[in-house]
Each structure stands twice: as structure tokens, then as C-alpha cells.
Amino acid sequence: LSLAAIEVQSMRVDCKVASRFAHTVMTTKALNTANASQEVFFEVDLPKTAFITNFSMLIEGRIYVSEVKEKEQARQQYESAVSSGLTAGLVKASGRNMETFSVSVNIAPQSRITFTLTYEELLQRRLGSYEIMIGVRPKQLVQNFEIVVDIYEPNGIAFVDVNGTFITNELLPLVKKTVTDKKAHVYFSPTLDQQKTCSDCEETLVDGDLFIRYDVNHPQDIGEIQIINGYFVHFFAPDDLPQMPKNVVFVIDRSGSMEGEKMKQTREALMTILSELHEDDYFGLVTFDDTIEPWRPFLSKATPENVTEAKEFVKTIEARHMTDINKGLLFAVDMLTTEKSHSFPDMSMIILLTDGRPSSGQRDLSKIQENVQNAINGSMSLFCLGFGYDVDYSLLDTLAKQNDGLARRVYEASDAALQLQGFYDEVATPLLLEVNLNYPGNAVIDLTQSHFRQFFKGSEIVVAGRLQELETNTFQTEVSKFGIRLMVSTKEILVSERGKQAKFSWTNNKTLEGLKNSVKFLIILHKIWKMHQYHQDYLGFYTLDSHLFSSNVHGLLGQFYHGVNFEVSDLFPGKDPDKQDANMFVKGNELTVTRGWKRDFRQDVKNGEEVPCWFIHNNGTGLLDGVHTDYIVSGLFKTI
Template identity: 30%
Template sequence: MCSSEMLLSLVTLLAVLAPVYQAALVISPLNDASPRSRREAEGHQQDISKDGIDMYSVRIVSTITSRFANTVTTSRLKNKNPDAREVKFELQLPPHAFISNFTMVIDDDLYIGVVKQKKVAKVQYEKAKSQGQSAGLIRTANTSPDNFVIAVNVASQSKVTMEVTYQELLQRQLGRYSHVISLRPHQLVHHFQVDVYIFEQQGLTFVEVEDFHSSHAVNLTRGEQKAHITFKPTLEDQRMCLNCLETKLDNDFTIHYDVNRDLDAGQIQIVNGYFVHFFAPVNLHPLPKNIVFIIDISSSMWGQKIIQTREAMVTILGQLKPEDHFTLVQFSHRISTWNDEMTIANEDNIEKAQEFSRQLTPSGMTNINDAVLRGSAILRKAREEEKLPAQSASILLLLTDGDPTYGEKNKENIRRNVKNDLGEDVVLFCLGFGMHLDYGFLEKMALENQGLARKIFEGADAPLQLKGFYDEVATPLLSKIHLEYPDNIAVNVTRSEFETYFDGSELVVAGRIVNNSLESFSSSVTAKAELGDLTLIADVGINDTEDLLEKQQYIFGAFTERLWAYLTIKQLLTQRMIEPNPEVKQILTDRALNISLKYGFVTPLTSMVITKQQRVKKQAPDVTARKVPPTEGKRKVTGVDSDPHFIIELPGQQQHLCFNIDEEPGRIINLLTDIDNGISVNGQIIGAKKVDDKTGKLQTYIGRLGIVLSDLGIFIDISTESIVVRDSNGRTKFPWNDVYVKKDNFSIQVSDLDKLFIFLPIDTSFEVVLHRVWRKNEIHRSFLGFYTMGESSFSPRTHGLIGQFFKEPAINIFNIRPGQEFDKPIATMQVKGHTLQVTRGHQMDYRTHKHGRRSGDAVTCWFVHHNANGLIDGDHSNYLMPDMYSFLDTRGMV
């Protein structure tokens, strides 16, 4: 298709930060069906096409680990028309989510979204269009930022599979987390299924699905720490009426849950050198609050707005507690108050304030500056006269539907005046009523004063929206909260100081741990509570997190680094929004941009450009014959072993290439990803016990392997201690012993106590070598070697640090000359358009080693320095993975 036949455009997409983490769990529709049964399913179903477009399946899979949600939406359709037709996809995102992945397959053409800086993405998109190539652009929009629409022209009889991944950190509000999935397919779907998996280490107190039509198609199962919710509506469940083609799925699928908690310093989780700290104590006495309601009664509030405001204020005032102090300020171009002083919330005063609220009448223009300053002055006077409790929380709540039109109208000046007047002891919340206002102005003013802004949408439920927001801030429990971590151990820590903690919410802090030898990690929390100063201490053993990691991988894997990136970008964008200094603003922008690009998030600073890549059809595996790989004789050497050294054989050129990847212990690197065959192999780096005195280096090795066979639903976790196989039937743990296990088209075999063979259904296998080291060795640890066999059986799209070399690159080696060591000459090598200096040396192939004795065959190779920069596609950091079971995303590398 040319560019005139296809247009991918993001009409609207959420501009607020959020994931994510690249799609670790990619589940295509009808993934469990064989090619034959899939064709039958598509060819012999009731015709429910709409305008000749048949939607075969929609599959939504959300995995939630420790409040961090990864959602993958996969849609599959076919254009049955004799001509091309435009199809629109709509994905409504939650208000804190970031898109992190987008792919689309049209017949055998693969389109992959690559996150770029906005200007770079725009240039690349326009260039592709000018050359007649199919391309697209995904970017954030300024209007309706939570609605994502793609329009694509589909050729006659063509099939389209579209996959979008987004991530978000669930916000705790009113004592629960809410995960919202938009269900708006706009037509009937043959196979519609939603799966939500939840894992919370603290334990689940409740899980519930918000009631909606077709709720009978919902199934919920839960245990102490895990829950699985499915929604699988039939065609009859989806129909608007009997035998009609209109769907009634046009709503949100919402899941609420909460976790166990206590009055303590919260929960700290550590994975791969990154920590996340969740703080949400309970059983605290509420702080008295001092609240000033500042209400816009300008003429634009006439009609339904003022009626709904009166209704909401009467309800809210009735919920004040006897220990609270309050007053009301109403403003148009004039400013007036219900009482010029903070007033105790007794029954008589509340009734008088409610009657005052019932009489609110709109007229005049809008003087926001003087109204907020009047409320601030009332609070300050009460403080100075010591009429308010010493341990209390002071709040201004501004409700307005318009821009400043009277008095000080310059919004920058208003923000500056308010910030200077409020100081650090008053929190400002801004509620923007309706659509015709500068919400950005209100948001900045709130953020500058430790609060937040919220839109109140016009409609019948506006009073409920107003009351709902008030409920979130109605019960302050702590003020002046400071979460502190050890100096020189925790770095790049996200925001850790907060003015107020409200009941039902949660504070989240993340950071990086730089001391690899640390056995425990501690945090202290200090705050002001109703009964006085509060200090809490949290301490967690780092080694204890290994079991936690294993449990998390049941659903999500090592999530903490992605969550740290998510929080950091979000906070940098917030700081950037309110920073007045242009130089500082640019620094914040650059940092947020770099992290967005590194972790593949679509943010206000980045866009996702859609480019075409060739996709080769997957062949059905032939598993009728399998041969055990020979244990003797010369074999092709492709693998990774020792420190960790990669050995790549290029048989067509009779050469070997070697390289190292120097990364910190705990990092996970992708060795091989074959997306067509559903195979992924990741290795986790471990470090020696201490720096080698002779070399001055900390040696690193592969200490753990994670292998995914997604077509079989099998996950293999290999460590130096055991081999764990997971599938739909559960989890089986094997020791390194003489054992043989066969399951479907997959089998494993351990021989000689230290060699593991993994036979795959594509007539190939892996070999893992266990190098045992004496436990009392002062420097070294036991580690693993990994080798591949039968590379020709993998698909041409196979990639990874090892997998990319299954397609042999052309190299040219010349100008061989003496090096610094007489037996290690150096040379110039040209490869993949790069000119590199390489060194001749040798590495060990340990597949022939004998049990109990570390020995092997020496392989002579040309060594590529600097993390194989120029030899491997992209940068080595592109191969860093968020968890042991992720598939490599090659976007931006090739």
C-alpha cells in the first residue's frame, strides 16, 4: 500500500505521564488456536460485519503488580469489501497512562511504532510519506487527551492485527485502587475477552468489579495475594437487540481493590537495584482541618452550574467535623465572605453556612486574584492569633468556571501573588467547572502550592463530582511528611517530601540503590500527626526480595525500574510546567526527554512514528523427528559464557567474533527473541563477591536465565540452584540432576549434573552449562553458560544480542598489525557500515567441559570492544529488559 492508501493518525492521546515498561506480555487474539482452527474460526462464523468490516477478535490483557498496570489491547479484523475501506480504532486511555508500544500487521507487512523526539518523528514521518511508503505518527494532543483514534485504510480482503500497550501507576483514592478499561469496539466482535491479573505482595483486602450490563459474563477468582478477572461476552451479550448488529458495549470495565496495611513506615520492594516505597498508614487520628471555600459566582455560573454548586456545598458543609474550622468566600468582580474569620464547624454554624450557600447568585466578572488572597488572609490571621489547632492542615479550595476578567488579569502575576502569599503551610486545590476555562492556569497554580487541580464536567452528576473530590481531601491524617533514605546508597530518588497525607490515598517514592554489597535497606518517615510528631522506620533485607521477585514474575516481573522511570518523568514534567527560569526549564525538559526515549514512553515531549518492516509468515513446526545434539565433534559456536563473553561464529566467512557486555549486577539482557515462534531468552547478570585484586575489576557472569515459549504457554527459570518450569498446570521445580521431562513438543534433559538441554518445537535446542564454584571462594560465584543449536530453524526476524547473528553480517578485516601484547594483534574491521578496531584473542567454549572440572575448547576470535558498539544493532542499552520474561523490542535499533 502507498501512503495514499493508508493513514495512521492520533487524533487524541493522553498528554499526562504514565508506563510503562515495554510489553512483557504480548497475547494476540486466538493465540491458543492452531493455524487450521484459526482459519476455520474466521471462515465459518456468523456474518456480523459492519460495512464489510469483520472484527474477529478483541483481546485485552492487563497485568497489575504493586499498583503498576500494563495493558495490552489486540484487535483483529478483515475487510471483506471488494475495495479498500477506512477503519477507525479507538482506545480511551486512563488519565495517568503512557503508551509504550504500538504494532500493526496488515497481511504480512509489519508496522512498528518507534518513540522519537517530536521533531525527529515528524521529519521521519514526512520523509516516509514523500517516498510513497506506508507510515504513521502517534503523538499527544491538546484536546480530549484520553482518547486515542487511529484511522487506517485497509485493502480489499486484507487482515489487520493491531496491538497497543500502555502503562499506568494506579492512584489510591478513597481507600481503593481503580483500574479502568474502556470497552468501545463500535461493532460486534466474534471473540471478545478481557483478562486482568492482579498480584499484591501485601495481600488483597477486597477485589470487586463495578456493576454494568453484561456483568453476568464476568468471572472473578482471588486468593490471598492474587486475583484473576475475566470478561468474555458472547455475541448475544454484545447485541443491542435480538439479531441486530449494533453493540451495547460502550462503557468502562472498572475493577476496584485495596491491600492490607498497618500503622508502619510502609512497604519497600527492591528488584534489580531499584526500590519503590509505598506509604499509606492507617489507624491514625485525623488532623483538624482549616478550610476556606472560594466560590465563583460570576455571571458565567448562571443556570445549572450555580444550582449544582449550591447542592454540592450544602452536602459538603454537612460533612465537616466538629474540630474543623471553615469559612466561605464568594467572588465575582466583588469579594464577599460568609464570615471574615475562621469559624468552628459546630451544628449552628454549619446550618448558617448552608443557608448562605443556598443563596449564591451569579453576576458580574471574575476576580480570581483578590478572591484567593482574601481566603489566604483569613487563614493567616487566624494562625497569627492562635485561633487554630497547632497540629492541623490548612486548605484553600477554589471553584471557578472561567478566566480572570477583573482586577489582576495577568495569569503569571496571579500565580506569583498566590504563591508568595500562601507560603508553605497552605495547600491550594483548584476545581475547574465546565469546558470553557484555562485549566492549565488552574493546574499550575495548584501545583505551585502543593495541591492539585481537577476538572468538573458539566452534567447531571456534577454535584457528585464536586463531593467526590472533597471526600478525597476531607480527612488529612499527616502533614510535613518526609521519607528519608540512606545517603550515598539511594540516588535519583523521586519526590520524597509532601505537605499533607489524606486518608484513603498513598504516597509513592522510587529510586536506585548504588551499593551492590548492601544486605539491608532502610527508610525513615517523619511527619506531624494529630497527637504530635511521628517517626516510623522501615527496614528490608535485600536478599529476601529474591522470593518476591519470583512471585512477581508470575504476572509482571521486575517492575521497579520502569515504575521509577514513570514517576521521574511525571515529576519532571510537572516541575517543567511551573518552572519560571528558562534555563532550568530546559534542563528539566532534557532529562524528561532522555528518560522518555530510553524507556519508550509517548509523553508530551515524544511521538511514536510508525514504520514498515518485512514480516515473514510463520511456518507450522515439524516435530515428527528430533535428534539429540551430538556431545562430541565440532559444532557451531554461538553463545555466552564466563565474564560474560559472547562468542559468535560466522561460518560463511570462517571467522569468530567475540564481545563483552559490561553492565551492573542485577541487569537483565536479551540474548534471543524470536517473535514469530514466540521464543525469548533473557539473562540476568550477577557480580563476583568482590573486586579481583589482580585485575582491579568486578567480574560479572550470567547467573540466571528466563526462557519463554509463549506458543506453548511455558516459562522456564534457570538459576545455579534449580530449574523451574511453569505452565497452565502450575509450577514444577527441578534440581540440577539427571532428569528427563517431556511435555507436548517440548522437553528438557539434564545430564552430568551440569548440562541442561532444552528441545524446542522448531527442531532446535538450547544448551545451558552450569559452572559450580566452591561456596567459600572469596571472589567468584557459580554461573551459567548459554549456547544455541540449529539456528536455521529460527525465523528470519530473530533478534537479540545472540539472535541477530543468525543472519550472518558481512565483515571485512584488514590492516592487521602488532598490538600491545605480542600474541594479541589488532586490526581494522568494517561491519554494518562501521569501521572498528578489533583485537585478536581467544575465548572458551565450555560445552565440552567435564563434570567437576572447568575445561573447554579455546576459540580464536576477533574481539570487539566498547560493548560491541558498531557490531550489534543499536546500543547495548537497547537490550536491557524490565524482567526475565520480556520480549525484545527492536524498534530504533535496526
């Protein structure tokens, strides 16, 4: 290909994003200035999570439209077409986050050709933002060059940042960005002179990737639901929840192939990651080659003293012999299960870092997958990091997916340590465990995944489905955490989890696992003498640690969990000669309240403790926000 003979006359990238879904059209026009036919190569870098929906070529007034195929089928047909001298294009991996689409075609002398490529992508939220990545590498100066990005988010845009690998100080002022409440516009169109690397040069500065990162305003209750043409999508990203402590074991490959720069970068990353552990976390370090060497054979709390000792151990890790992934993972699982007690967090994870494939111990890949899955048995998540290109990435990907985690490739480069730290940052802050998004069974069909083992700060859960009735504009949604539901009545106690249900009477003595380190309640069955004229057993509901509730809690009880400012006057005789009243000044209201006593059973479950209190009349009018009927719902776990 002669760059002098093929002149790129224009290049335009038009990206439109609506509700996290990006639709990008790249149009390139080229002219063969030579007096002979020339082979033109058209190459475009695409995000790995994008998919091509259309590719066409306009040659001498005639449009040629491609047929998009599944990858493996496309590869076979591509090889067959090329060997037959036909025009075909293929997508291949080209780097960390990109894939390259390439096609070549012969064009006649002095002829023009227009390439139009369309690809789409559902943007994923990571570390608190969505990222639009546009690869632009024209390889020459372009007379008319444009990048246009328009973003529309119904819930409002929180921020927009623009940068690029090729954006120099000279090009930076040319990036035009405007942001309003729900819309953002980014425009970049350098002239020929502005594209040049120097005033007398013919090389272009425009050679790299443009990044646009943004976030939206996320509702902090059940999330955002959008309904269009009988389909719905539910975005759930509550970032204001308190961080959950976690148990984490780092399983580090120290086989011979990790020698040199890989091991140095691994140690460097671990030093930073250990510094970022929360003091309520518990952690462990397991190194393996064909033998296992843990820092300690048990979990340790992330106190400053323990973290310092762990760092000293990390400094001693050296590459040695073969690779026994099976043994390393099973040792970590055993550490997390046998050492577990009520003082440990609910959230457990293993982070595996390896650069190779099994070469010692169990080498059968399917057997390794079976062993690990049986050992974990749904009790923790496994995250796998594959270092370099020799790693068996398909093994790691399967291991992670089978055990509620994900796999990532770490590329051998000077920033490998930063890649490791970046991945850890994504999973470092769990906010929820066992999240279920529930929808009315008679209203929703064709539902995507709606149960998620964990939710991490800065990420987002997305569920989509089809509605039974096309005219539906709204429907009820429930979000339940921990996956455990208690239904308590004066007759019995029902415990349900993921469709399974158990029934207990008040005489049973049972312990429910899985609710430790969360908000605690005390429910007491108060039995009334059967001969009493107003005989009716009732339930007492007592909150033991209301300070752990979010400040957004605002139910009938929740509105008082963070305190209410009030003043009370001196006592005076009330309507009941045996009780005294007072004036209470609260929320701008003056209420007549009555002095009384109630039993508090939080400390003494059997007898209770007499505590003074104020009785509010007229169904709490003047004290409650709104009126008491505002807090009546159709069911215990309903919101309306």
C-alpha cells in the first residue's frame, strides 16, 4: 500500500449514546490518485465488548453490503474468500481493550471508495464511570476529520471527562465539550495544519484512542427502570451503601516462568494492594509452584501490624519450579472454609494470579474445574488474572465463571503492576451480597440474569426483560439483599432463600447463618393471658443497631433512627387523672403528649426494662412526616 497513492479525503466518527447504549458509525472516504489499480486496506480498532452491525463499501456509485457472521464461522469463510481472491473482512484481537477489523479491496485508478462501519456496545460501569473508547489511526493527514459524540441519559449526567492517548497540549483546546442536565456533546475536528507533528511535517498527531468517561445520576433506592416498546431494562447502582468487610486470599503463581519482570511487578502490585485493605478485612497469602507456601495457614485481620508482616513476606517471593494451580486453589478454599467463624465477614473471595498452564499435580483441566467448583460450592467468589500470552486463559475464564467471579488478562508491559492494582480496585469494595431483583411473575417474561452473588462499589447491575402487556408503563420491583427472607407471625416463622422455604414454630431453637455483620433486629412473641378481655398475642419488633441504617431510611420507624430534635415543657395534669401531660415542640409543631412507661426488651429479653416514654396522640399527627396512612403497604416486603 502506497500512502502517497491513496489519499484519505475524509474521516468521520459519529457516536450516539442513549441510556448507556452506544451506536457508532465510522465513515472514511479515500481516493486512488495513482494511474494504476491499488489495494486499499481499511482497518479500524473496536472496543472488545462492541459488536459490528453493518459494514458497506461504496465504489463508483455501487454499494456493497457485507454479511456479519459469528466469529468462528467468519474466520473460516474469511480464509476461504481470501484464498479465492474475494474481498472479505475479519475482526482480530489487537491489544488490551481493542480488536481490529480489517478489509482490503482493489480500486481502479482515480477512483473513490467510501467505507462505512457501524458497531454497537452496551457500556459497562467500572470504578464509577462508563467509558467510550474510539480508536482513530488514519496513518496520514486527513482533509476533513471529525469525531462527534452525543450522550443522552434520562436520569441526568453527573460528569463528563475527555482525554486521549494522542491529545497533546496543542490538540487539547480543539476538544469541545458541552454538558447540560441530560445531554453531553463532544466535538473534535482539527485542521490539516493542526494534525501535523510539526509545521513542515507530513506525519499526523492523530494516532491513538480517544476516551470519554462519564457517569449518570443513580437513584439510590431500587434503581432506574426504562420501558420501551414492551421491553424494560433495570439499572441498579446504589453507591451510598456502607462497605462490607471481606475475606480475601491472594493465590500467587511463583513458578519458574514468573521469573524476572513479572515477579517484580507482582510484588510491587501486592505491596500497594495490601496497603489498601480495610482494617475490618481478613486476608491470606498463598504462593505455589509444585509446592504450597502460605504466609500463614490461616486468615489474619488487616491490622497495620499484620499488613506490615505480610509485606515482608511478599518481598521474599521468588520464582522457582512447576505450576500446580489445582493445589494452590484448593489450599486457599480450605483456608477460607476451615478457619471461618462468626467473627469473620460473610463476603469471601479468592484472587488467583498465574502466567502459565498446569504443569504439575492435577493437569486435567476439566478435573481442576470440577475440583475447585466442588470445593467452593457457591460459598465464595473466584477471580482469575492471567499474566501474559502463554497463560491458559480459557481455563481461568471457566474457573471464574463457574464460581461467581470473572477473569482478566494482565498484559506484559511496564504498567503491569498498575493493571493488577486496577483490577483489585474494582472488587475491593463490596457493598451487597446475594442480590435478588424480583419482578411480578405475571408481568415479565424472557428475563436475563436477576440474581447476583455480589455488588461492588462503582459497578452496576443490569437486568433486561420483556413485558407481557405492551401498554405497560410501570410495574413493581423488589430488590432483596442477602437472599434471605423472614416471615414472622404469632403462629410461626417462615425462612425462604432462592425459592426454598423452611417453617419453624416459636418453640424451635434455630440459628440462621448468613446475617452476621448486618443490621440486627429482635422479634419477641408477647403472649397475652387467654382470659383477658382484649386477648391477642402480638409481636414486638426491636432494632438493636439502628445506627447502621442508611440516612435514606424513612419508613414509619426508620425516620426516627437518626434522631429527632424536640423539647418538652413541664408536666401538667392530663385528661386521665392518673397520668400527666406535657407540651412537645417538634418539627415546628406543638403537641400535647402523655407521660408513660414501656418495657424495653433489647437487653433483658425475658423481663424487659421499664423505660420512660411519651405517648403521641392522633396517630402521630405532627410527629410523623406526612400522615400514618402514607406508610401502609400491600405486604411486608412491598413498597406500595
